[in-house]
Amino acid sequence: MPEETHLADVVKSLAERVQNLEDIQALNALRAELPRRVNDGQWDRAAELFAEDAQLDYAHLGQASGRAEIHAYFTALPGLVQRDKPGSQLLIKQFLHAHDVEVLGDRAYGVSFFEERVVFDDDSAMVAGKFTDSYVRVDGRWLFSRIELTLYWVLPHAAGIRTNGQ
Numbered sequence: 447m448p449e450e451t452h453l454a455d456v457v458k459s460l461a462e463r464v465q466n467l468e469d470i471q472a473l474n475a476l477r478a479e480l481p482r483r484v485n486d487g488q489w490d491r492a493a494e495l496f497a498e499d500a501q502l503d504y505a506h507l508g509q510a511s512g513r514a515e516i517h518a519y520f521t522a523l524p525g526l527v528q529r530d531k532p533g534s535q536l537l538i539k540q541f542l543h544a545h546d547v548e549v550l551g552d553r554a555y556g557v558s559f560f561e562e563r564v565v566f567d568d569d570s571a572m573v574a575g576k577f578t579d580s581y582v583r584v585d586g587r588w589l590f591s592r593i594e595l596t597l598y599w600v601l602p603h604a605a606g607i608r609t610n611g612q
Contacts, residue, residue, distance in 0.1 A: 469549045472588045473581055477547075477558055480590075481540040489524060493517035497582050497589040504595045527564060537565040552583040553591075563603075570603040 476495060483492050493516045496502070502510040502519060507526060510519040528536045540562040547556035562573040580592040 466549055469554065469583075469588070470547055473547045473549070473554055473556060474545055476581065476588050476590070477545045477556060477577075477579065478542060481542050481560070484538060484540050489520045490517070492520035495590055497584055497591045500590050501592040503593070505597055507595070528566075531566045531569065534567040534569075537563075539563050539565075547581075554581040554583075554588070555579065556581065572599075572601045572603050574598045 480492060480495055483489070483495075493513050496513050496516050498513050499511075500513060500516060502516050504519075507523070508519060510516045524536055524538070527538065528534065540560055543559045543561070545556055545558040547554055556577075556579045558577050558579070560573075560575055560577065562575075564571045564573060575595060575597040578594045578596065579590060581588050582591040583589075
């Protein structure tokens with residue numbers, strides 16, 4: 447009988463570890479999907495990744511509460527970034543690094559770092575910072591419950607988009 451109990455404990459432990467790994471993989475995919483949508487210009491689809499009561503704090507770029515507000519925020523974000531250079535072509539590409547996540551049941555917490563290139567017709571900037579995230583599992587799906595942006599720097603870069611027919 448003790449062998450069967452031990453085996454049941456091992457199976458239970460393995461099942462919990464597999465679930466944790468699957469949760470981490472799902473959270474990594476979620477964290478990667480937001481910059482993918484930004485990079486692809488799918489601003490109107492960003493809010494799909496957030497819980498109904500989620501919070502967004504993008505520091506000086508603004509805050510939003512709830513999925514509807516977050517949708518409006520992301521839809522308007524390119525215009526906000528472009529406000530100093532109206533009429534110019536805008537290209538934003540964001541690259542995520544080192545997503546570290548901890549799962550605690552149906553909640554999780556993560557930190558990731560990013561680099562971003564914001565390019566206008568004749569000007570560009572390098573941006574770097576950190577995302578501090580909270581996640582919640584809703585109906586079996588991981589969603590953002592909070593994102594907080596910490597900017598490290600925004601540095602002008604000498605080369606913008608050069609329109610030479612390429």
